Amino acid sequence: MGGRFPAKELPYYIGAQVLGAVVAGGVLYLIASGQAGFDVSAGFASNGYGEHSPGGYSMTAALLTEVVMTMMFIFIIMGATDGRAPAGFAPLAIGLGLTLIHLISIPVTNTSVNPARSTGVALYVGDWATAQLWLFWIAPMIGAALGALAYRFIAQPEALIAPPAPSDHDDDLTGKIVP
Template sequence: MIALPKRLFAEGYGTFWLVFGGCGSAVLAAAFPGVGIGLAGVSLAFGLTVLTMAYSIGHISGCHLNPAVTIGLWAGKRFPAKDILPYIVAQVAGAIVAAFVLMTIAQGGPDFVMGPTSLAVNGYGIQSPGHYTLMSGLIIEVVLTFGFLIVILGATDTRSPSGFAPIAIGLALTLIHLISIPVTNTSVNPARSTGPALLVGGLALQQLWLFWLAPIGGALLAGGAYRWLAGEPAAPAMVGEPMLGADQ
């Protein structure tokens, strides 16, 4: 069993990597003249952050990087209740630091102006990239987080082929962003939403509740659904195994 402080550091750093890499691609590279990476590039960047961290720290902390993933794994009987709060605190702290570092870098550019949609904040209504409604945002965040947790729980099941979980999970997050960036700028991760919203403030902070409620709701549904669908694994996943989500 790897000591909790080490796991928390891994979770904090991994979430920093996800927010800095994913949101950083949107803020610094998405619309760069001549070589802008666009929606597809930002989607791939988010997927790559999870894939690279899963192979790097998956054997240390499980590489959740997301409060909804932590809670969904608990609902799927893959994670102990006593470690939920420390994991979430570490994840949110990593996201806040990443947002601050990204803002500091972006402010060094000649065209950056801190506004209500800066730092790739999530939102609905006028905060949505496509001006989608609250109901649209709620539905897509629940549905996609549910799907994300099903992929995570299935790919990290001890009965699944070993060593390939990070690839499936990274590609799933890429797909999720390809679908939902126009709707909410894609959360499925309360920590990822919290870091930028705290710095931008205003409407982004007022709408933050949705990006905690919807992902956690989708994750809880997925945890119960996977337990019903697949039954109990042949052997419990243990901390230290190189599989994302294997923390019990």
């Protein structure tokens, strides 16, 4: 939807992201389990809603939060990596954007904005975390699509609008209007 990634490579990209997140979750599990009294079922950085939301937020609030935060994140990424953006701008814009997104959404869902991140720890928690995982796949996908479309609509409207049909007054070689 953003027009910057070949669709045929998407399954490999998703697979690599999930595999990396599961490995990272395993490393985190090994570290955390070294603490006396560690209880993986207490959350272990999993995303959740209802009684598993850090602030007790509903499923609807979690869904809306993840859609909007992911939409914002993709919009920021697309703008920061646009060829028209200043050189060296992307790391700062993306990092600050993701920091703000976390500050807003940690109390609501523990912040996902990435299905792989959610999956990596949910598999170690199991139970409620895997039962609620669907939301943390669906909401970021919707948000990512909306963010990409919003960016293309605002920054590249010509990419979404069909070119005008040729008329009798167009010069086919240059596209200029001829009398």
